[in-house]
Amino acid sequence: MKKNLNIFIHAFTIELRKVFAYKLEFWASFIFSTAAMVIVSYLLWQSIFELNQVSQMKGYTLNALIIYYFCIAITHKILVSSGMGIISRDIYYGDLNKYLLYPVNYQIFKLGTYFTKSLLYLSVLLISLIGFQIFLSANLNFLSIVQGIILILSSTVTFFFLTSILELLAFWADHIWSLGIMIRSVMAFCGGFMIPLSFFPESIYNFIHYTPFPYLLYYPIKLLTNQESSYSFFTIFSIHLFWIIVFYIGQQLVWNKGKYKYTGVGI
Amino acid sequence: MRYFRLYLHFIRFSFTKALQFRFDFTFRIFMDLVFHTLNLVFFRILFNHTTLIGDWNQSQVTLFVTSFILFDGIYMTVFATNAWWLPEHINKGELDYYLTKPVSPLFFFSFKEFAANSLMNLFFGIAIFSWALTQLEFSFHFFQLLLYILLIINGAFLYFAMQLLMYLPTFWTQSPRGFDMLLHGLDPILKYPISIQKYLMRTVFTFLLPLNIVLSYPAKIFFNEAPIKGVLIILVCTTLFWLFISWLWRSGIRQYSSASS
Amino acid sequence: MIKVNNLSKTFKVPTKQAGLKNAFKSLIKKEYITKTALKDVNLKVSKGEILGLVGSNGAGKTTLVKILSGIISSSTGSVSVLGFDPWKRKNAYREKLSLIMGQKAQLWWDLPAADSYLLLKEIYQIEDQRFKKNLQKLTDYLGVKDQLNVPVRKLSLGERMKMELVAALLHDPQVIFLDEPTIGLDIISQKAIREFLKEYMIEHNPIMILTSHYMQDIEELCPRLALMRAGEIIYDGPLNEIKNKFGDVRSLKFDIDHQRSDLEDFFLKKNLKMQCTQNQVSVKVHIDKLTEVMKDLLNNFTISNIQTSQVDIDTVIESYLSYEKKS
Incomplete structure (x- = not known):
């Protein structure tokens, strides 16, 4: 256990060094993409509010929408972290060899790498x-913030295991980035990234609750910003645990099949 | 003419390659279908709660969204792969060979990788765009449509130039990916109707980083909102931006030559 | 004709240190150091000549070749190749130029070489007739005709290098720069490529500059040699001369039955450096001193299996590079 923790921390610091080596690129793209998303969404809603002469829709005021989009944009970043290819590139270019030779757990190493950017984004979210609280009169609460953070972290683990299943498909197909983009856009959409779920027509709304995605983005943010939510902290957390187990089993199955396909590239 | 023949070679190469990676081919179609469908659904949901966005009605917004699909098809097929590899070519010294050849290296890096495996998405884009045209509640002249399509193609070129702007700092910073995620993050500006933008923002994204020129202005022109002024703005911005990029490219090459050994 | 006068090249590199602390430091300020890649290089190569460029890693060989081919610019000094300034990268110059880098491929990885050749035909605007003739001839020479339609990634390293050579020579270049053309190849492929280059030189008479780590490449192909160290050309002249300069050094080898620490002192006194593997000892001795050294050796130590031989070119160059360093 202690050894695994060390590996995790080690992978984390290596990745952190990489981030700092290109810090300008990192922060610039983070800030720009978040700002663009929030501003454009705000303008969109502002024009709709103005046109229909209302001050709130589905329980959201414009201020609440700003907070909502801000939180969801960053949380989405936390979940998708370092982009596609974290495992598939290792397979495609044969870097997996290296990790197979190291006496460490590959998964934990990758999870550590994955978490680096996530935690950086998370710190921005917290700040x-x-x-x-000060400028947009959000109704925050210490307990709900703690619960929200825990849920965001467990969401990240859940999504990591889901992506790693797709990434492992690289054992069979050379290029899988398009699959990754697909799952991300589905996750984003069903998690309420573009529009809060309460605006969805009932049929779609009901349907997407069978997928893990609303619990990864939408509900953790509801808790974080202390809004009324139809699911409690413990319910969402157990849903996460359930999906983590499902994805973990799936990933092990794929890994066990895939490793026989691995050619090592260049050996 | 010679460059055209070179381009034919690139297209041929691409088909040879695409046939080798069939998974990628199907995945890409899948991805695009999902991606664009979600986008269309998003606007449909919005229209459950309002009748206009900015000053466009539902059929106009739908056409605008499908013009994004068409644009994306063109961009993915012609430019995206090239753009993707550019920083690596610069960093890993691939540029060396192209500098010793009697052909413009910029041409090479812009068109080398034709993505035959995205061609299906282009057809999909054309199909859905044509469908959206039939849904429109006003009539238009054939030449208007032709101009619209030309302007979308111009938009794809311009977007590539912006992509170059993100990558060219690689010459100076040697960073692996440049600022490509930055432009990617600005995607919503490209995809949402322009009329929601306020004055300052509209100016910035029209004249500084001309994202509005890519799709929004062509749509405005097509909807007769600012035909002559719009075309003028597009022409000026596109030209200026390309001049700027080619200047940047040349200084990048100069930097490359003086800073490496 | 290549003419290089007082050429120097310096560039800046950011310093990067290990450790998280330093990573944070570089957040605030990047530090640069100026490196000198080339220092006062003078060189003249004429048509039909093949110059071997030798030096250890980082000596500046590749930098020099890159400047000559116009990829990078010089800091000071003048360069002229065929009357062109390479740095201007005129098409007229680039059409006459060919650069082959053993470590970097120019052929398209996923495609058969034949496809890449067609592209090159377009790039260099080679007429059909000439293209066909050249392709025929080159693939015949190198014996790769059958592999023309195999995707490059499926070729062996040797075949790939041959294909690269074909690609580089299709347009009848007048200036050819070969940067480590035999790197990583097995002995048979190395030999085939050397043979080919020899014949090619005789037939086409281009200007050629060859850099290589393999002394054998240089020995067989280049009558003239330029030695580089730390960005400077420290020797430029016939290969034979450098051989003769050290021709009167002999390598002396013998076995000794048990290790003796005083053996080292013995040689040290005589100002000689010995090398030792288990119980075999080797040492380089000037021919005038040889008898004296052997006599003293036999008097003081029990040794057997004594051999003397001429030193090979590798050792010659090695000793030249270290010899110059001392002085």
Whole structure:
């Protein structure tokens, strides 16, 4: 256990060094993409509010929508972290060899790598919560923030295992980035990235609750921002656990089949 | 003419390659279908709660969204792969060979990788765009449509130029990916109707980083909102931006030559 | 004709240190150091000549070749190749130029070489007739005709290098730069490529500069040799001369039955450096001193299996590089 923790921390620091080596690129793209998403969404809703002469829709005021889009944009970043290819590139270019030779758990190493950017984004999210409280009169609460953070972290683990299943498909197909983009856009959409779920027509709304995605994005943010939610902290957390187990089993199955396909590239 | 023949070679190469990677081919179709469907659904949901977005009605917004699909098809087929590899070519010294050849290296890097495996998505884009045209509640002239399509193609070129702008800092910073995620993050500006933008923002994304020129202005022109002024703005912005990029490219090459050994 | 006068090249590199602390430091300020890649290089190569460029890693060989082919610019000094300034990268110059880098491929990885050749035909605007003739001839020479339609990634390293050579020579270049053309190849492929280059030189008479780590490449192909160290050309002249300069050094080898620490002192006194593997000892001795050294050796130690031989070119160059360093 201690050894695994060390590996995790080690992978984490290596990745952190990489991030800092290109810090300008990292922060610039983070800030720009978040800002663009929030601003454009805000403008979109502002024009709709103005046109229909209302001050709130489905329980959201414009201020609440700003907070919502801000949180969901960053949380989405936390979940998808370092982009596609974290495992598939190792397979395609044969770097997996290296990790197979190291006496460490490959998964934990990769999870550590995955978490680096996530935690950086998370820290930004936490700092900005203070801003919401002061400027946008958000109704925050310490307990709900803690619960929200825990849920965001477990969401990240859940999504990591889901992506790793797709990434492992690289054992069979050379290029799988398009699958990754697909699952991300589905996750984003069903998690309420583009539009809060309460705006969805009932049929779609009901349907997507059978997928893990609303629990990864939408509900953790509801808790974080202390809004009324139809699911409690413990319910969402157990749903996460359930999906983590499902994805973990799936991933083990794929790994066990796939490893025989691995050619090592260049050996 | 010679460059055209070179391009034919690239297309031929691409088909040879595409046939080797069939998974990628199907995945890409899948991805695009899902991606664009979600986008269409998003606007449909919005229209459950309002009748107009900015000053466009549902059929106009739908056409605008499908013009994004068409644009994406063109961009993915012609430019995306090239753009993707550019920073690696610069970093890993692939550029060396192209500098010693009697052909413009920029041409090479822009068109080398034709993505035959995205061609299906282009057809899909054309199909859905044509469908959206039939849903429109006003009539238009054939030449208007032709101009619209030409302007979308111009948009694809311009977007590639913006992509170059994100990658060219690689010459100076040697970073592995440049600022490509930055442009990617600005996607919503490309995809949402322009009329929601306020004055300052509209100016920035029209004249500084001309994202509005890619799709929004062509749509405005097509909807007769600012025909002559719009075409003028597009022409000026596109030209200026390309001049700027080619200047940047040349200084990048100069930097490459003086900073490496 | 290649003319290089007082050429120097310096460039800046950011320093990067290990450790998280330093990563944070570089957040604030990047530090640069100026490196000198080439220092006061003078060189003249004429048509039909083949120059061997030798030096250890980082000596500046590749930098020089890159400057000559116009990929990178010089800091000071003048360069002229065929009357062109390479750095201007005129098409007229690039059409006459060919660069082959053993470590970097120019052929398209996923395609058969034949496809890449067609592209090159277009790039260099080679007429059909000439293209066909050249392709025929080159593939015949190198014996790769059958592999023309195999995707490059499926070729062996040797075949791939041959294909690269064909690609580089299709347009009848007048200046050819070969940067480590035999790197990583097995002995048979190395030999085939050397043979080919020899014949090609005789027939086409281009200007050729060859850099290589394999002394054998140089020995067989290049009558003239330029030695580089730390960005400077420290020797430029016939290969034979450098051989003769050290021709009167002999390598002396013998066995000794048990290790003796005083053996080292013995040689040290005589200002000689010995090398030792288990119980075999080897040492390089000038021919004038040879008898004296052997006599003293036999008097003081029990040794057997004594051999003397001429030193090979590798050792010659090695000793030249270290010899110059001392002085």
